[in-house]
Amino acid sequence: MKHARFIVEGREQSGTIVDGKIQASSGKVYEESEINVWLAPFKPNKMVGLALNYADHADELGLEKPKEPVLFIKPNSSIVGHKSPVYYPDGATYMHYENELAVVIGKEGRNIKKENAMDYVKGYTIANDVTVRDFVNNMYRPPVRAKGHDTFGPMGPYFVDKEDIPDVNNIELRSYVNGELRQQGNTKNLIYGIEELIEFISSFMTLEENDVIWTGTPKGISHVYPGDHVRLEIDYLGALENEILDGRTDKVAAGGAENAKTNG
Incomplete structure (x- = not known):
């Protein structure tokens, strides 16, 4: 449902x-x-993001496949919903979308074993891990400034029960900018699958109901600009659409922050 x-x-x-x-x-x-x-289709608790969790995305950035999951925390203040604007920040030179399958935890767990991990999953939604590439380097690791701006966490439009997904480890992701297909991938190419991620994260952090794991994005990121329309599709989950607006004035940026609070 x-x-x-x-x-x-x-x-x-x-x-x-x-x-x-x-x-x-x-x-x-x-x-x-x-x-x-x-x-946002539900109120998230904490949100844990994955960097470089598709081999082809690591390749396009010229980076090595990570030896263990590379994590960061995505702030709840970044959340907006379907059709809400995403604001292009002052000083950015390379801002892009990241189409991601977001896994929603259904009950509390710690030290969860891989073979039991799916018992802790409630369902899934589409998430856009909007990123300013300017702030992803050794000085800005983990990439909090790159990914933590208000409006940089669109989610939705729906939350879908896990029982409605025949095989979550083999579903297609597609990203369009102004109607042009820019990104395409499949969850079968995740470096670390959902079960592995739940086992790894819960080995040191208690996972709670409505925690969200953003599982990473495949190859195909590209620069977006004010005025662009971004549509992210994931099989069975629908399509998440957001417009990029110019946030380079105090008045508009403040509106973006208020929008993020409303959607959280």
């Missing part, structure tokens, strides 16, 4: 997708066109 959170008729609501329409928990049914604001 697909789940969503949104603002309509002046209030925050949640619901499920039934026959292409949104049935709110109140029982009222809405067309998607009636939604005023899409929120």
Whole structure:
């Protein structure tokens, strides 16, 4: 089942997708066109990101395949929903999307074994790990400044129950900019799969309900500019769309921060 959170008729609501329409928990049914604001489809707890978790992405950056998962924390203040703007920050020279399968944890666990890892998964959503490449170097590791700006964490539009994905280790990802296919990959090419990631992360960190693991992006990143429209697709999960807006004024940047708080 697909789940969503949104603002309509002046209030925050949640619901499920039934026959292409949104049935709110109140029982009222809405067309998607009636939604005023899409929120992240659930309220995340902590978010753990993966860098260089596809071999072809490491190759395109000229970096070696990591000997163990390379982690960073994605701040919750970066979260926005489907169709919310992403703001291009002042001084950036290379900003790009990263289409990622996001894994949502369903219950608390520590020292989880790989063979039991999927018992701790609740479902999945699409996440865009927006990054300013300027700030990814030895001085800015881990890449907090590169990936932590307000609006740099679009998620959605839906949260999908794990039972609805036939084989999460073999699903396609596609990224479009202004209708042009820029990125394509498959989760079968993850260097560290979901089970391995859960085992590794939980070996030193308690995983809790609604924690999110951003599993990394495949080859195909490219520069986006103010005015660009980014559409990320993952099989079974739908399509996450966001427009890039110019955030290089204090007034617009402040609006981006407020937008991020609203969507979190």
